[in-house]
Every structure is written in C-alpha cells, then in structure tokens.
Amino acid sequence: NTCDSIVVEDFRRKLKYFFMNPCEKYRARGRKPWKLMLQILKIAIITFQLVSFGLSNQMMVTFKDENLMVFKHLFLKEYQDQRVDRYAVYTKTDVYDHIYYIIRRFINLQNLTVGNHGYETMQGGYIPLILCQEFYRNSNISPGNDTFNIDPHVDKGITPLDDNSLSKDVNLSLDFKRLLSVNIYLTLKAINLQTVRHHVFPDCYDFTITIEFDNRACSGRIKINLENDVGINECKDWNVAGTFMKNNQLLLIDSMVIIACFMSLILCIRSVCSGTQLQLHYTAFFHTYYGKTVSWSERWEFVNGWYILIIVSDTLTIAGSALKIGIQTKDLTNYDVCSILLGASTILVWVGVIRYLGFFQKYNILILTLRAAFPNVIRFSCCAGLIYLGYCFCGWIVLGPYHEKFRTLDKVTECLFSLIIGDDSYSTFKKMREKNYMVWLFSRLYLYSFISLFSYMLLSLFIAFITDTYETIKVSFALQLKVWLKNSHSQVFH
Amino acid sequence: NTCDSIVVEDFRRKLKYFFMNPCEKYRARGRKPWKLMLQILKIAIITFQLVSFGLSNQMMVTFKDENLMVFKHLFLKEYQDQRVDRYAVYTKTDVYDHIYYIIRRFINLQNLTVGNHGYETMQGGYIPLILCQEFYRNSNISPGNDTFNIDPHVDKGITPLDDNSLSKDVNLSLDFKRLLSVNIYLTLKAINLQTVRHHVFPDCYDFTITIEFDNRACSGRIKINLENDVGINECKDWNVAGTFMKNNQLLLIDSMVIIACFMSLILCIRSVCSGTQLQLHYTAFFHTYYGKTVSWSERWEFVNGWYILIIVSDTLTIAGSALKIGIQTKDLTNYDVCSILLGASTILVWVGVIRYLGFFQKYNILILTLRAAFPNVIRFSCCAGLIYLGYCFCGWIVLGPYHEKFRTLDKVTECLFSLIIGDDSYSTFKKMREKNYMVWLFSRLYLYSFISLFSYMLLSLFIAFITDTYETIKVSFALQLKVWLKNSHSQVFH
Amino acid sequence: NTCDSIVVEDFRRKLKYFFMNPCEKYRARGRKPWKLMLQILKIAIITFQLVSFGLSNQMMVTFKDENLMVFKHLFLKEYQDQRVDRYAVYTKTDVYDHIYYIIRRFINLQNLTVGNHGYETMQGGYIPLILCQEFYRNSNISPGNDTFNIDPHVDKGITPLDDNSLSKDVNLSLDFKRLLSVNIYLTLKAINLQTVRHHVFPDCYDFTITIEFDNRACSGRIKINLENDVGINECKDWNVAGTFMKNNQLLLIDSMVIIACFMSLILCIRSVCSGTQLQLHYTAFFHTYYGKTVSWSERWEFVNGWYILIIVSDTLTIAGSALKIGIQTKDLTNYDVCSILLGASTILVWVGVIRYLGFFQKYNILILTLRAAFPNVIRFSCCAGLIYLGYCFCGWIVLGPYHEKFRTLDKVTECLFSLIIGDDSYSTFKKMREKNYMVWLFSRLYLYSFISLFSYMLLSLFIAFITDTYETIKVSFALQLKVWLKNSHSQVFH
C-alpha cells in the first residue's frame, strides 16, 4: 500500500544519505563538511605540536649524549670512542688503576672540565662519590682441586669517599674470587645553556653517573660501563637578558590539540552511535517487512572502520598530550610513554588521510585491493611464520654457539628477517667460516635453504596474491560501484 | 560540395604530415631530418664538453681534498684519518695544547711541509694567523646551586698573532664558562703543479683555513674542525717550457655548445608555435564545419611533449655553459650552480634520445606503458607517501633519542627509504638493542611492520599495476597504431 | 548383484573414512583426534626442552667465549680485540719476545687474573706448560743461489717448562729456516660460578689452551693463534647454600620428550602400515572387479607425506634427546651432533604444523600452490645452477688472485649468492679497483652480466612460474575439492 511504500521510500533515502561521503552530502543537502574541516585542522596542529616536541627533544637528547661522552672521556682511563663494547680489564692491577683514576679525576674535575659541571652540594660540602661492592657472602673456590664452597647470598659494602677520606690515601682491597661487581656513583649538575640561542629557557640537569665494574660472569674479564641517569629541573634562580618563549605558549598548543581531538572524538562517536541505531532500525525494518534476519556481515557495513581509526587515534593523542603537559610542567617524567602515544597516533592520523583520497574513484581501487588482499596476506603470513619459527629455533640451538648473530632468539629473528629482504647475507655467511666442519656444513645448508625459500618462493607467492587480487578488484569495480548500495539495501525493497 | 571536400582533404593531409615522425616525413616529402641531425650533433658536443669539464674538475677537487688532508695532518695534534668525527678535546689543558700546537706548526711551516705552500704576503710581512674568540657578554653560572645569570649577546675578541707577538710567548686565557667558540684563521697559498703533466696551465690557489674549537653545546666537549675555503686565480707571472692547451680552446667548445643549443631551441619553439597555430586552425575548422568545440585533451595532442623537454634542456645547457665560460675566465665562482645546470640538462638530453627509439614500433610499447602507468603510479605514491610520512614522524619522535639513524627528520627519511629497498636493516635493528625495554619493543613492532608493509605489500601492488598496464597496452597496440591518427581527427571528416 | 554391491559400498566407505582429516573423522564416527592432541602436546614439550637447552647452552658458551677472550688478553703480547686476524709477527726478536711473555704471564697468573683460574695439579706440582716445535728433519735452503735440500719429514721437539726449568732462565733457540710451527700448551681450570644466580649447579671447566706460532707458509709471517679446548666435568666436592635445580629434573623433560615422540612414531607407523594394507586391498579389489592394474601415482596417494615427515622428525628428536641425556650426565660430549639433530627436527615439527592449517580450505590453496610449483622450481634451479656453477669456476680462476672474496670456491659461491639477493655488490666492485687493467675489465663484465642475469632475468622467471601456478591452482580448486575423492576411487565403482 502507499503508506508502506512511503515509509520504505523514506527509509531508503535515509540509508542512501548515510552511506554518502562528505562531498556527496554537501551536494545532496548542502551540509557543510564540518567534520572534514575539523580533521584537516587537527592534522595541522598535531603536526605543529609534534615538530616542536621533536625539536625540543633533539636539543635535550644532544646535551645528554654529549655529556655522556664527556663523562666517559673524563672518568674512564684510556677510553677510546670506537671500542665502546670492548672496554674491559683483565688483571688485578688494572682494576685498581682504573678505580684510583676515577677518584683522582673526580676530585680535580673543576680544573679539568671544559663544560659547566658542578658538584651536587649537601649540607655545606659536596656529595662524595660512593663506591659500592657486591660479593658472595662466603666463598671458597679452588678450581685446581675441582672443589668449591659458596653461599650465593649477595652482600654489599658501601664506601663513601668524601673530602676527608680522600685526603688520606684510599686503600681499597677487593677479594676478586667473591667479587660480583664494583659500582661507583657520582652526582654532577649542569645547565643546558645551548637552548639560550634558540630562545628557549635553559634547564638544570642532575646527572647521576654509575660506573660499573661487572664481574658477574666470573670469567676473568671485568667489563667497565658508564651509565648516565638524568633528572631535568627548572633552575631555582635565573637572570637572562632578552625575550624567551614562555612555557605557557607551549601548553597552549597542547591544550588546543586536546580540544580539537576531543571534538573530533565526540563527533565520531556520535556518527558511530547513529550508525548503530540505523542498523537496529534496519534490522527491525527488515524483520517486519520481510521476516528474515540480517546477516552479521551486512550489519557490520553500518560501522564505518575509518571512524574507529579516528577514535583510537584521538584517544591516543589526548592521552599523549596530557602526559606532555605534565612533562612540560616538570610534574611527570615518563617521556617514553608520551612519545610512543604521540608517535602511534601520528601514524594513524596520516593513515586516516587516505580515507579522503578514497573519495576519488581511482584511489579507491588501491584501498580496496589492500583490504581485499588482507585476509589472504594474513593467512599466508601464518604459514610463512610457522616455517620462520622453526628456522629461528633451529638457528639458535645449532648456530648460537658459533655465530654472534645467532646468540639470542631475538637476534636470530632480526638476522633472518634481514636476510629475507636481502641484507647482510655475505657477512652472515662469512662470520661462520672458520668453525667445526659439521656445523659449518649445516650452516650453509641452513642459510641457502632459508634464503631461497623466503626470498624467492614466498616473495613470488606474495606478488601472485596481490596481482590476482588487483585484477579481481579491477574487473569487478565498475560493477561493484553501482551494485554496492543496492547489494546491501535495495534487495530489501523489491 | 567539392570545394569543401577539397579543403577538408587538404587540411587532412596537413594534419597527417604534422603528426609524422622525421623518417616518415623524409619518405613522404623528402624533407631532410635537419632537426634530428642537429640533436645528434648537440649530444656529441655536449658530451665532449661534459667530459672535459668533469676531468678538469676532478683534478681541481683532488688537489683541494689532498690539501685539506695535509692541513689536518699538519695543524691538528695527534690527528688520525679514521676518527674524523670524533676529533674533540675534553679538558682545559688539552685545549691550550692544541692551540699552541697550531701556532708552532704555522710558524715552522716552511721547514715542515713537503708541498709548495707559501704564506700570503701583505706589506712586506706575511699575514699573521688570527685567533678569534666568541663568548657570552656576561655570564655567571653555578650549576651546583641551580642558578645562572646570563646575557645571551655574543662578544668577539680578535687576537692577530704576527711575527712580533709570537716571538714573545703567547699567553692565552680562555674563560670556559662563557666561551662559545675559538676560531683560528690561517691563509696559505699553493700552486697546482699537477696539471702540468696533463698539459693544462697550473692555477694559483688561495687557501683560507679555519680551525674551529666549537663549545656551543656547553657540554664539556669541544669539537675541533678544520675547514678549507679555496679561491682559484690565474697566477701573476709564469714561465713554462712546452706547449699547453689554451683557455680559449675550452671556450670554443662552450661557445659551440651554446650555438647548437640555441639553434635547437629556435627550431623547437618554431615547431611548438606551428603546432599551436595548427591547433587553432583545427579548432576553428571543427567549429565551422561541425559546430562542436574541441576538448582540451585533444588540443594538447598538438603540443609535442618531447619539444618541451628539449626546450627545457636547451635552456639549462645554455645557462650552464654561459656560467662555465664565466668560471673559466675566472670572473665567476658559483661552480655548483653551473654543474647542477649542466648535470640536469644532461639527464634530459639522454632521456630525449628515447624519443628517437620510439620511432621503432617495438620500443614504443615500452614508452607508452610508462606513460600510461604514470598517473596510477603517482596516485599510488600519494597513498604510500602518506603512510610513509606517518612512519617518519613517529620514528623521529619515539626512536630519535635512542637511535643515531632517527636523530633528525631527514635522516629518518633516508633510513626508512633504504629499508624499503632492503639495505642496512640488520644494523638498524642492531643499534637499538640495549635500550629501555618498552621503546625496544616498540622499535621492533615499528620496524617489522614498516618493512613488511613497504617492502612486500607496496612492491607487489606496484608490480601488479605495471604488469596490468603493460598487458592493456600490448593488447590495444595493434589497434591503437591504426586507430591513433583516426581517433583524433578522422572523426571530424566522416 | 547385491552381495557385490554391498562389498563395493562397504569398501567405498572404508576408503572415504581413510581419506578424511581428523575433524571429519570426529564428525563421522565420533573418534577423538588423539593423534592430533598428541602432536600438540609433543610440540609444547619439545619447545620447552629446546628453550631450556638453548638457555643453558647460552650460559656455557658465554663462559667459554669470555674465557677465550681473557686468555688472549693475558697471554698474547699487545693483543687488541679488533685485529684478531692480523695478529702476527715478522721478525725473530718478536717471536722470542712473544714466547717469553707467555711464559712469564703463565707463572704469574695467580697474581694477575681477576677470575678464578687455577693450575691443573698432578702429583703435587702443577702441570707445566709445554713448548712443542715442529720442523723439517733436514733442510738446507739458500734462496740466493736458487738451491735447496730438504727432507719433508717433520720432527717434533717437546720442551716441558716446569717450575725448576723456569727458575733457571729458559734458553730457546729456533732454527727458523726449518721451523714449521711452535705450539705452547697450557692447562687451566675454572668454575662457572655464574650459573649460581640462575639456580643451576656450577660445573668445573678444564681449559686446554694451545698457542700456535704458525710458520707453515714459510713466507716470513708467523701467525699467532690461541685456541681453547674445553672439557666440562661435575666438580668433585661442593657445598652450596640454597636450593638448586636438580639434574634429574632436566632428564625428566628429556624422557618425556622421548616417550611422546615414541608414541607419535608408533601411531604414525601404524597409519602408514594401514595405508599400505588398504592400498594392497584396493589394488587386489580393483584387479578382481575390473581387471585393470592401478597406476603407481594412484598407489602413492595412500601414503600420507605428512606421516613420513612426522616419522623423520620423531626419529631425529629421539636420537637428539638420547644424546642430550648422555651429555647432561657428562657421559658424552658430542654436543654439535645433538644440537643439529634437535635443530633439524624442530624445523620439521613446525613445518608439520602447516598440515593442520591445511584442513582449512583457504590455507590449502597456498600449500597446493607450493606443492604444484615445486617440480618446476627444481627444474628451473637446475638450469640456473648450471650457469651459476660456470660463473663460480670462472670467478675462482680469473678473479681469485686479485680479490679476497674469490679466493676459494666456497667463498665464491657465497659471494655470488649474496650478490643475487642484492647484498654487498658495491664492496665487491670496489675491492677489485686497483688491479691489472685486463682483469679489471673482465671483472666488470663478469659482475654486471652475473647480477643482471640472476637478479633480474631469473627472479622474473621465478615470479612468472609461481604466479602462473597459483592462477592454475585457484581456478581448478573449486573443481578439485569436489572431484578429488572421486578422481582416485569413485571411477572404480561406476
């Protein structure tokens, strides 16, 4: 009857409008694409925020790194830049020499250093360097007789070396058989004046330096390692001529980002909700008029994947920006979480832009191909992944003892992955050369078969998949475009 | 009527002749392919010009580079070739030692150097070396108390160290807390005698050497850098036995190149103009006889893209050769602009040769495939570019502080680009190893996803595009060849 | 007749059941997939075994490697980590210096070493270091006159250097013209205390160190090499506070692995046997009712390839685990064989998992494509292999004398293989640069042609094969799935 047909026709128009893209909506009902404009604005300010964040980080990281280098050159005896992972001592006298060297350099620091390093002061005097030994509580080892007697509890001995104790000669005696490690802790302060030239306020840095003599392997080799923990504070008292960027200007941008993301979040959630409601309507409508239930895949058509992407990206951005405000006001320090949140959201934001390219028909083919090929690619990756896993375990077990790159499981994974895309294969082959003949032969078999299998067989199969998907999509595209709307709804109305 | 049909037939023949290639024109009306011959001649002399330019540059660059190396070895204390980016000092005494070393070496230069280096003379004596300090006007920094007082204006202090001042002991005192940099300027002269053996006239070189002690980071590390500015002049007075290539012989070639390019430019502009005129005729004709307007894409058919290419290339060559004449006569020195102009034009000239291969049918398929695939490739690159941009920003922000290769945005771009084509992936993975666990995990996810996505997914899609385009072109080629002329014009006449 | 048709129908059902996968069997007759569950259990405990084996190896290998490094630093004069393959001496005095250095270091070892190294004791005193010379029995060489007189039999001279002989000055005199090598043997003991922290019992290590002065090349260069043979024993007497993982716990896991693999082996052999019996039945049945013989390819259908794979893998695992028990109880030492057996079996086990993915139809395409492409790939590899072989021989002969990477046949193989997948090509080109012009030219031709041929031509052909196979499989798949069972059997019954 007519009433019904009017209802059907009305609902049909509603559905059609729902599945239109912004341009079409504007043409159809003149609705301005507010959401689209908001997204573009959002991308602009997020990019600005990111760049300013990145640049200020760069300055901070450079200062931190250069100080680490300076401390290594100041405190480590005969340190050379190139041999950083080979910096170790092998004899008792060398250990004592290195420790005394550190102490002497620390006392004379003010006469040596070219930078503006200062001691941390506490109750008048400066905080002394602290020498901390770790050793087994009790151990009596005579490898010559194959006997040992060990109590694996670890004791600590702490010797603070302040002004007084240093004026008398320090007398260290280490029991190397029980020794696990010697740590020397220093605290120094510095001001990052470099930022003055970029019109940014200088910060005060607290460096907690740990020099570790690591004997945990008990192999006769004591590795020496210098680490540098940094705390960044606002300076207590300052006086600078000239104008500087205020901290609140930076906060302003962060706030704007949060507001923009919040608005975009609200709008997207609204769209998703209205989509869900329409879907419920549609299901009910369909049930009433035709008595059949709607399949799940058809129901999912009402949830726009792009909105989900935007919602996730906005949530990440808001969390990241909130953290960033905390960091900038020196309340929080978990810098890494903040950068990961902002970084991940950036990828999503830029991927989201592809959606707008998809409004043009020719771009759409590309996006559809990727979407259609996705399940096959995942399936394919599963199979390839299983063989890959087998190779990883095998390489670790068999070649681990003979090859640097196969020492740990994650190194194996990385090495094999690099081999697939054609990197570093010669050096991987080469490093195995002078070993045990049977293992050498196995390694050749292993590497040749792995590379052939993954670099050729699977790459080819991959290309076959994508090429095939592309052809299918292309053929069905003219059809699909016309049929698409019909496919999901119009069958309802006939 | 007959008159009309004669006009139509005449115009048709005109059009056909216009769209013929040189061989066909020769066969049709016996017109000698002057333009073709001019192009071939042009390529020959441009190549000759380029090779002679390149060879003379090579000689000059080698001399410059070797002198830079010599100066580094002469003036920098304990300099070693391999550690060039790690050449830095960390203590106050080292700074003074290095400065005094430079001064002593400069004074004794004539007894030391093996080459023919001379001091620049001025008013009887030689120009002294100049020591120039930069420091903040006023600064009072005590990092121990977290307080500072700084005036970011930079003052300069210049100390010329001439014969007299050197006979007395030089007494330097640097205020390291305020110090930004110490620059030492030397001027030396040399003659590039090496060219004598190639029968080219030797030139006189003025070296302005700057040794910079860079403390701008205020981190306690002073980087030392030696730079070498070169001025090349004709020597004032010379006397050489034997015959030498005259400078005007080189100028002759440049002039020939300019003339050839100018002629080719004129001819191409004429062809483009006649094409445009014919197009106007055609539009009018079409309008008169059929009353329809001609579409833009059809109008563009009259402008031969190859002519545009030649015009651009010729313009670049003429500009480059003119600059080169200026350089050879020692009037101009912007060598880089000249080489970029000539270099860019060379690529275009050689690409232009492909046109002549296109006259053979089989080659044409290749060119047509590339042209047909171009829009799709661009579209595809847009989408890929967006994701790439997202990854770049994300990598910079998150991994920048932990990984050398992600320190600046342009480094990130280069690193990711190298990963796509399968280079340096293992070392990229490896350098991240010993960091903060969360960031380490993120970096693995980031790298594995990036490489899989770009190196497999997009490469496959690319291959799918091109393969598809090639098949399309191949199928339609037999057809196309016959239809082509018809397609654009003959429909007019039926 | 009916009797016959019942027999046929019965046999037909039997066959159908035989060719079902576990899921279908469960659905058809409710048979629980015991075999499948056993396989999953097996994979779990094998993985656990492998990981624990790998981790304990890692600890052992680290200790061994670090000790090797320690011995090199202790006994080799002026040893530096980076130049390991260039550690050699060239003058007589250097040889004596190095030998005396080793002796002095060995005597003072206890005062020097930071680790817990002890001398091996024997009858009260420690085992002395042994100096062993090898020289030609008789040789009289005067290269100045082009004459020599040599007896190629090798004599050995052994000098044990114990406490007494060392108290007097050691007087060595080597006849360098006859000398082939000087070997110095040391024995040291150590205990790997590191494992205590991982709650694993420490083992006692016997290091047999060989320092070789290798003059076999008689070229004036004596290479010095330190090798380190390790024997691992349980310590004789120990006393440790705290609880430790017992050795029998590890043996338990190994035993479980052996039991699981044995059961899986039995089940698979049973299945293969029943398959063979069914095949015999089928052949007889076919012969009786139709009078035709069954083709071999049809007979092979009854042997499931996956079972063969599992049988091989189980056999390897059982052998490997048995060996591992032997190693853990310190009875056996052939660690490499054990790890190769376990490693190879792991790859097979994980490849075997793909079988279960093949039960899903979509995954099956992938597996079928690989199987179908296999013969073509092998054929293709044969042809490519022949050309590869030609290039290998040619490279070895011509470039061997001029290029490090072409020195031996296996290096050539590895180098060319790396070039195919796009690695290290620039450095391969570069290292040839400054040689003999004709060979240089040949090397360019050789490398350009090889890379073009293999990296482009053959990769493309490979992709063509796989793409083609995939398309064929995909098209025939819908068909195949239905026809498969019919194809092999049903033709019998119509």
Add this chain to the structure above:
Amino acid sequence: NTCDSIVVEDFRRKLKYFFMNPCEKYRARGRKPWKLMLQILKIAIITFQLVSFGLSNQMMVTFKDENLMVFKHLFLKEYQDQRVDRYAVYTKTDVYDHIYYIIRRFINLQNLTVGNHGYETMQGGYIPLILCQEFYRNSNISPGNDTFNIDPHVDKGITPLDDNSLSKDVNLSLDFKRLLSVNIYLTLKAINLQTVRHHVFPDCYDFTITIEFDNRACSGRIKINLENDVGINECKDWNVAGTFMKNNQLLLIDSMVIIACFMSLILCIRSVCSGTQLQLHYTAFFHTYYGKTVSWSERWEFVNGWYILIIVSDTLTIAGSALKIGIQTKDLTNYDVCSILLGASTILVWVGVIRYLGFFQKYNILILTLRAAFPNVIRFSCCAGLIYLGYCFCGWIVLGPYHEKFRTLDKVTECLFSLIIGDDSYSTFKKMREKNYMVWLFSRLYLYSFISLFSYMLLSLFIAFITDTYETIKVSFALQLKVWLKNSHSQVFH
C-alpha cells in the same frame, strides 16, 4: 609423379633426421650419441684441469700475498694493516726517516726476517738497493708571490746503495719543490717450501720490490706504496726426499683437454658444415619445385646455435690450455690471459650443458622463454641504459666534488648499479650529509628519483615482460611442439 614424390619423401626424411636430438637419432637409426659422450668426457676433464689449476694458483697467490704483507711490515715504518690507503707522510723529516728506515732494515734483513729470504747475488756481492728520484728539470716556485717558472721535463737521479756506500753514512738531500717521486728498488729471493707438504715441487721466486714515495700531486702529501713483482723460476739445484707429482703429469691433463676439445671442435664444425650444405640443397630444392626463395630466418634454422657455442668454447679452451702448458714449463708468464680464456670457456661449457636438459620437454619451456624474451629485454635495456647514462654523467659532474663514490665515471656506474639492486643506499645518502645546502638538496632529489625509477619502475616492467613471454610460450607450446617441424619444412611438400 612417383619419382618426384620419392625424392621429396627421401629429402623429407633427411631433414627430419637432421632436426632430431641425439636420443631420437639413437632410437631412429641406432646411431650411438658419440658427440654427447665426448661432450660429457670433455666437461669432466676440463673441470679436473680447472680445479687443479685453481688449487695450484691458490698456493702461489697465497705465498705472493703473504710475502707482500711481510715486506710491508719489514720495510715500512710504523705500518699497520688496517690503514693501507692512508699510509702517507706529510713532513720533510718523516720522509727522510722512512727512507733511512728502509735502508737499515734491508741491511739487517738476514737477522730480522723469519722467512727464507735471500739477497740476489751478482758477481760475488748482492745487488744493492737502488734509490731513484724523479724531479722537474728546473723549477722555481714561489706561491707567496703567485709566480712560478717550471720546465716540465722530468729528470731522473739514480743512487745505488751497495755495501760500501752504506758503510759510510748515506746523505740524502731531496729538493721537495721539484720532487715528483722517490722510488726504492729492492730485489729479494725466496723459495715456496709450503708446496712440499702437498707433494708439489717447490719453485724459486724472485721478488722485485718497489717502494714509491709519490709526490706527483705536489699537495704536501707523499703517499708511500710498496709493490711486489714476482718472477717464478724452477730452482737450479735441489734435493728432496720423497715422491713428488711430476710436471709432465700436469701436462698430460692439459694435452688431453686439448685433444678432447679438438675432436669436439672438428665434430661440431662438421655438423655446421653439413647443416649449411643441407640448407643449400634445401634452398635449391625449394627453388626447383616451388619456384620461391627461402627466407633468411628459415635458412638460419639450419645453423644450430649450440654448435656455435661449443665451437667458441672449444677454441677458448684450446688457446687457454696451450698457454697453460707454456706457463707450466716456465716459458710464458701471461697468467691473466690464460685464466681469462679458461674462465670464459668454463662459463660457456656449463651453459652448453643446458642444451642437453632442453631435450626434456619441460626444461625446454624455460629455455624458449629466455630466448623469446631476449629481444625485448635488449630493447628494454637500451632505453634504461640511456637514462642510466644520463644519471651517470649528471652524478659525476654535480656530486663528484662532494662525494667519494661519485669521484670517477666508473665509480659512479658501479655505485648506481649497486643502488638499483638495493645495496649501500644508506651509506650513499649518509656520506653526502654535511655539504653545501644546494648540492645536498640536489643529491636527495637525484638519489630518490634514481632509486624509485630504476628499482621499482623498471624492475616491474621487466617482470611484466618475462611473465608475459612465459604465458605466451606456455600457451603456444603444445601447439608449437607439433607444428615446429611442419612449420619450417612441411609447407614445402603440400
């Protein structure tokens, strides 16, 4: 008529037999495949010859290389293996020091060297070392005044330093302004005793060592280079216990190779001749019976390409083996020519084996695909080559002065080629970093565009070609196999 038809039928059978492969011939007329068996025998002995040649070369090259290393360590002051291309001096005193060091080391050689080096004797005494200076005849250079006066003729001054002249102190004085180079020539002798252990007779080696102080660049840097020319002779007088491989045994193999190749050459030439004769017959026959001429492409069908390949390969092998006999009898020394001849022939021999695989139908597809794709590939390479050439010239001109890898044209070619197959791109990008901004920008554009264009666009096009060719061949193969013989001949008889 019948007579004609008998002639036709007879000729037809002749033709068919001619186009059969060996297996078919054997089946048809029982002709044993002598040629095939000869080829197999030939491959076996050629491989044996090659391997023995390679192994003996390896021994010789090792001895030569090790001696070079020894001489560098003995005669060059403070020489270190790693810095070979940076071994240079920069001050006058260093030059004198290095020269005196060489002289002192040479005199004391017998006390220093560990190997069996002897002086070359002549008339009782040993040949002295010779010091040879090269300098411009007359030069008066004052770079301070920009004036010079030079006579580019080169004079030589030779100073032999024999026993007497060395007992007095050598007094050198070099005029560095005129100096081009100082060469020191030494002659030493040695015997390669290493071969004794492989039961090969030792040879006597004459080393002519040249130590060059190269000041040709006149830049203040004198490069020091040690080169080593070797003459290999049979020793005059020897006495070795034990049995040794005789030289004539090696000559036996070479002779066998020459004989086998000669026979194969004769047989192939005969086949080619008979093919040509048949073709002439065929042409005449065709002309007589049908009055039409035979096309050239049809005539070429009678010349079997594989025979041409074998003829070329045999010629190369014979030439190479003849040379090798000359080398082994110490008459000739042009070792490089010999190895290139043998090497090139090996590739051809192995490629020739593919022919026999082509007798199996499935392999044939592969070979036919390659053959069919060849013209397209060549055409494609022409176009790509033109663009490549443009990039090479452009890179050389613009980036040459700023980038090591673009210094000379052949380096550019190699670098770009490596970039195409995905090698070394990051380091190529990286090395350009710190230069002039405009050139830096150009280099980015240059590299990104080059890599994108060649690594993606052209690879894809290549794959498209091959895939397409493969499909074409595959489709037409069933047809082709049957039609092939008909196609070329049977049309004659209908």
